[in-house]
Amino acid sequence: MISMKNEAIIASWNKIGPSALAQERMFSAIMARNRSLHENKDKDRYISKAKKALIPAAACFALLIAVTAILGSGRLDLRRGTGLRDAGHEGDIDGTLPGDLPEGMDPIVASLAVFPEGESLADVSDAVLIGLSEEEAYRVEQLGRRLPSVIPDGYRFRHAGLYKTTMKNGAVYYLLSASYSFGDTAFDDSQEDVPDTLDFSVSVLSFKPETKAETYSFDELPDDLSGKGFLYVVYGDTYVGVDVGDLTHEEIMSVLNSVN
Amino acid sequence: MSDSLLRTDKEIAEIYSRHVKTVYRVCFAYMKDPADAEDAVQETFFKLIRSGPAFDGEEHEKAWLIRTASNVCKNVLRHWWRRRESIEDCPTLPGSDEPEIDDVFQAVMALPDKYKAVVYLHYYEGFSGAEIAGILKKPQSTIRNHLHEARAILKERLGDDFDEK
Structure with a gap:
């Protein structure tokens, strides 16, 4: 040529x-x-x-x-969900929105909003997502230290985002989400082929979400978490949501054990 | 963190100075607005800082930056949460004067994303198909097809404005 x-x-x-x-x-x-x-x-x-x-x-x-x-655990049946939907999030992870939105509500704001149990989407004033690097994610005040410090072998950080929702009464809520992928090409954006699927993700919330997902204290985890989809583990006043993806029970425990 | 090349501020400043305009132009073709192009440029250089690749020379350095910028943009555009959909929705950053976008560049921006880096490398930088295949790490046949299809689209949209000389 x-x-x-x-x-x-x-x-x-x-x-x-x-x-x-x-x-x-x-x-x-x-x-x-x-x-x-x-x-x-x-x-x-x-x-x-x-x-x-x-x-x-x-x-x-x-x-x-x-x-x-x-x-200290017993076997429980977990339902699959997504961190965002289960954090008071009206939209689905792919951006589709079930049902009617409150009048005047921007569908994009609705898709990004996160808020505690008892709050309503109608009371959301604005919601944004801020993309973060790995370093930035781990430095987010209060939430970043709850991200796992141990990642199973072969997995790497892929991307992170901080969801910030401002309510009409001025209250502000944050959700920090980080995703991890298996293999080098999955996270190396200098390569061409980045798969669309994520292998597992962790969401950190400083409030109690309205959720259908199973929620455990750290000391009451089931004895097999593999294949369980999305679940919350409570650490003090922080809720850590984990979409366990294809991780084995041992890998999930290594992640949960490394959360501060 | 892997053992990567940790560059001094001076080295990063020199690379930035050499390539920022090139990286920005590539990013703008994908992102279509100044604010998002600016974010993508920063992310491209952040990747350079984080991964610290060693380069054989300035051309290799430039090729790496173009490929990374292209992938950064494609990844951002792939994310479902991308909020801003058009140039009208963008917040105006200080100093983000709207660039002069003529018909030719409009046509380039309207190309499918997979053709944009190829078009830039071939028609702007003058790289051959084989060289582009090396830069983008794709088969030569793919590059040939992309160039053929991009050229057909541009010729149809621009007519005489797209005379190849």
Whole structure:
């Protein structure tokens, strides 16, 4: 094939470009990210040294937690659901909306809204989703520390989002969601083929959701969670929703055990 | 975190300076508005920072950025939660002057997403089909087909404005 430029295309595309202010804004964000990565690298090195000393104690603690969970649990039938729908979310995960919306309600706002049990979609003023990197997700105030620190072998972070809903009375609710995929190509966006299916996801809420999904305290988990779809585990006043996907029970427990 | 190349601020600034316009142009063709293009540019450079690939030279660096920008945009567009659907719905960021979009660029933006990076690389950068196949990591036959189909669409929409010289 002959290499061939096109003058019309070149002239046309040359008119497209970021303004000086936009360039400055992007540059600042990019440099901030680079500096942040350098700082985290330093922190990681420090933590790695500390972790080596704590491995034996951590292993004993994890074993204790696992035994407690298994002994204190009973087998329960879980219903499949989605984190968003079960967090007071009227829309389905694919954006379709059941039934009629409240008058004047933007369907997109409705599809993104998350709110506690007892609140109503009609009282939602606005809802947005903010895309987050892995570093940003784990740093979200109050919620980020509840994301799992252990991911099963072969799985990698894929993407995360912070759902922010503002009610008409001024109350604001957040849901942090992170998804993880199996294999490298699933999360490496520099590759062409990114599968549409997610392998498992974790949602963190600081409020009690209106939900049909089964909800457990950490000490009362069933003895087999594999294939159970979506469930909530309560850690103090935080609800952690897990769509377990294809994870085995042991993998699910490793994820749940690593939630702070 | 894998052992990747951690670049200094100076190195990142140099790469940014060399390629920001190219990356922005590619992103704009996909995203169709300044605010989303800006987000996609940032995400592309964030990926560069995070994954820290080593490059053989500036052309390799540019090729990696174009491929990554293209994938970043396609992934964003694939997400069901994408809120803004048209340029009219976009919040105006300071300094985000609306670019001058002529008929030719309108036609490029209207192409199916899978053709946009190929069109940019061939008609703007002047890469051959084989080179584009290497950059985008796709078979040459696929690139040939994409170029053939994109060319047919552009010729139909633009007529004489799309004379290949």
